[in-house]
Amino acid sequence: MVSEKQSREDVVADTAFAAACTEFQKYYALYGKEEWWWIMDDSMDAIGAQLNKQGYCIIDGFLTADQAQQLHKEVAECHAEGRLEGGGLVNGKLPSSDDAKYADRATRGDVIGWFDSTEDEWPHGRGLEGYLLKLGTLVSELQRPVPHLAKITSRSKAMAACYPGGGARYVKHVDNDGKHPLCKTRLLTALIYLNGSWHQGDGGELAIFRAEDEHSLRRTVPPLQNRLLLFWSDWRTPHEVRPAQKPRYSVTVWLLDNTQKVEETAQPAIPANLPPPSTAGECDYEWQQAATGWDLKVRLPEDMAAECPVLDISDVQVRVASSSGEPLLCLPLPCCGDAVPKWSRKRRQLTVHFSDLRCLADSAGQFAAQLASQGWGVIDGFLPGPEADELRQFVLAERAAGKLQTGRNAHEGPRKADNAEGKSPMKNDEYNFLEGDPPAVLRGLTRRCNQLLAKLLVADQLPLHGKNLLQGHPMLAIYPGTGAAYGRHLDSTVGGRGANGRVLTLVLYLNPFWKASHGGCLKLLQELADKDGIELEPLHGRLVGFLCQDQNPHEVLPCWADRVAVTVWYYDGDRLTERCLGDEGSLVGVFEGG
Numbered sequence: 366m367v368s369e370k371q372s373r374e375d376v377v378a379d380t381a382f383a384a385a386c387t388e389f390q391k392y393y394a395l396y397g398k399e400e401w402w403w404i405m406d407d408s409m410d411a412i413g414a415q416l417n418k419q420g421y422c423i424i425d426g427f428l429t430a431d432q433a434q435q436l437h438k439e440v441a442e443c444h445a446e447g448r449l450e451g452g453g454l455v456n457g458k459l460p461s462s463d464d465a466k467y468a469d470r471a472t473r474g475d476v477i478g479w480f481d482s483t484e485d486e487w488p489h490g491r492g493l494e495g496y497l498l499k500l501g502t503l504v505s506e507l508q509r510p511v512p513h514l515a516k517i518t519s520r521s522k523a524m525a526a527c528y529p530g531g532g533a534r535y536v537k538h539v540d541n542d543g544k545h546p547l548c549k550t551r552l553l554t555a556l557i558y559l560n561g562s563w564h565q566g567d568g569g570e571l572a573i574f575r576a577e578d579e580h581s582l583r584r585t586v587p588p589l590q591n592r593l594l595l596f597w598s599d600w601r602t603p604h605e606v607r608p609a610q611k612p613r614y615s616v617t618v619w620l621l622d623n624t625q626k627v628e629e630t631a632q633p634a635i636p637a638n639l640p641p642p643s644t645a646g647e648c649d650y651e652w653q654q655a656a657t658g659w660d661l662k663v664r665l666p667e668d669m670a671a672e673c674p675v676l677d678i679s680d681v682q683v684r685v686a687s688s689s690g691e692p693l694l695c696l697p698l699p700c701c702g703d704a705v706p707k708w709s710r711k712r713r714q715l716t717v718h719f720s721d722l723r724c725l726a727d728s729a730g731q732f733a734a735q736l737a738s739q740g741w742g743v744i745d746g747f748l749p750g751p752e753a754d755e756l757r758q759f760v761l762a763e764r765a766a767g768k769l770q771t772g773r774n775a776h777e778g779p780r781k782a783d784n785a786e787g788k789s790p791m792k793n794d795e796y797n798f799l800e801g802d803p804p805a806v807l808r809g810l811t812r813r814c815n816q817l818l819a820k821l822l823v824a825d826q827l828p829l830h831g832k833n834l835l836q837g838h839p840m841l842a843i844y845p846g847t848g849a850a851y852g853r854h855l856d857s858t859v860g861g862r863g864a865n866g867r868v869l870t871l872v873l874y875l876n877p878f879w880k881a882s883h884g885g886c887l888k889l890l891q892e893l894a895d896k897d898g899i900e901l902e903p904l905h906g907r908l909v910g911f912l913c914q915d916q917n918p919h920e921v922l923p924c925w926a927d928r929v930a931v932t933v934w935y936y937d938g939d940r941l942t943e944r945c946l947g948d949e950g951s952l953v954g955v956f957e958g959g
């Protein structure tokens with residue numbers, strides 16, 4: 366549930382800071398330093414403290430009133446001359462004029478342009494040059510109270526933007542998702558608003574959300590003239606532009622850290638215990654059955670250049686990446702055949718027709734060989750695309766209905782931050798063993814699992830050979846993308862407390878938008894104490910199976926996007942104990958469940 370209420374704590378902190386700034390302005394005006402009030406030591410200390418504490422900082426009256434009006438006039442003139450163009454421009458890279466012509470104005474509402482302040486590039490006046498000089502001074506002086514800013518090595522061009530009104534907006538995002546090559550050097554965002562008058566109801570406010578909960582609103586900041594907003598460009602500042610009802614002008618500059626490339630190799634991409642990058646900007650996609658196969662329709666997110674995505678199609682999966690190489694989707698195929706893509710820049714939509722030439726290859730034999738040689742195996746594209754989507758929707762709906770819960774066993778619990786006793790649980794996914802009559806989509810999965818088992822049971826090189834196996838109730842699980850994880854463990858032991866009768870674990874993953882930065886890999890180890898292991902990404906439609914009795918210790922690495930999976934365990938029907946029924950209540954024979 367998205368709360369529209371601003372955080373009281375943040376409102377109080379920002380109001381006190383604004384009052385302090387007003388005092389500094391008044392005080393230094395007495396000494397003729399009206400224009401440079403913010404460069405004075407005590408002003409700079411206050412601004413630095415605010416940025417350090419809040420992660421953002423709202424500075425009113427950064428320019429003089431005349432300078433702000435001049436800059437507004439220049440940007441408005443630039444707009445009137447048709448130099449600002451619709452969406453799809455990334456970090457100073459101007460596409461061809463054709464690209465701009467076809468950009469979809471309805472989905473990303475602003476028109477923008479990237480400029481330096483040279484007279485050639487910006488013939489509209491000297492206001493932009495003056496602003497960039499002042500901003501450079503501010504940022505360099507701020508290094509004293511905010512040492513982190515010493516990492517800044519350069520700045521982007523100035524992005525002049527106009528939201529033309531009529532509900533133009535920009536959906537929730539972060540300016541630097543840590544992945545996109547053109548954005549990942551952004552350290553600090555500096556945004557100045559230029560509109561001369563703004564009234565409640567004009568819209569176009571910047572809404573800032575909590576880093577650790579992007580649904581929780583911190584502030585809505587009205588776009589008042591001469592208001593400078595600074596904020597960390599990365600995951601710490603999810604934000605959106607609310608629908609603007611009147612034209613809204615601004616200039617944004619990103620202060621860049623080009624040193625991070627070197628450090629990246631030494632540090633994990635996402636530090637432990639920190640909140641996730643935003644998952645904003647996920648693609649819309651759908652499978653549609655066609656006369657001779659299936660059509661996959663992929664619609665680009667609003668904040669992405671309207672460039673034809675890149676396809677990578679294997680026998681069982683299709684991967685879609687943006688034109689700049691950012692992974693967007695990985696989907697199991699519904700059929701195997703020729704693929705014919707068609708791109709519409711105007712609709713920002715890629716359609717791929719897959720002709721239904723033959724059924725997907727039977728991968729059971731290969732899976733049995735993997736199980737026999739290494740104790741675990743993977744089948745990509747185990748569940749066909751549309752079925753995988755339906756099952757994912759089912760799990761999400763069960764969660765929305767409150768049917769998935771953090772478990773109550775001693776080692777389970779909520780995330781550390783919510784845990785009053787400060788205990789660190791070993792496992793904090795939300796799950797439910799589905800009892801009763803399963804829906805058709807889940808029966809489809811268990812039937813496929815049983816078909817696979819039928820082949821494993823006759824493979825004489827496997828320890829499952831000839832066993833009387835029983836299938837457990839499927840377990841639906843979501844690891845919330847706030848760092849939820851499962852420490853290393855065995856699913857079953859032969860003796861002792863872990864003797865629950867399980868012999869085989871099959872997990873189906875349901876995450877079409879998975880990216881490496883989302884974490885959440887299943888890590889399989891040789892021994893519980895091993896440092897290194899094999900990391901398997903929880904890709905949509907991927908089945909991972911392993912022999913689990915005293916074998917294949919594993920862990921789920923912290924997840925930075927909600928991670929959906931369904932697990933089915935198989936039990937040795939001749940070695941059942943009381944414990945076997947602990948979680949699941951009852952078991953069905955492999956060939957009883959249908």
Ligand SMILES: [Fe+2]
Binds near residue numbers: 538539540604
């Ligand atoms: Fe932004």
Ligand SMILES: [Fe+2]
Binds near residue numbers: 855856919
């Ligand atoms: Fe497990």
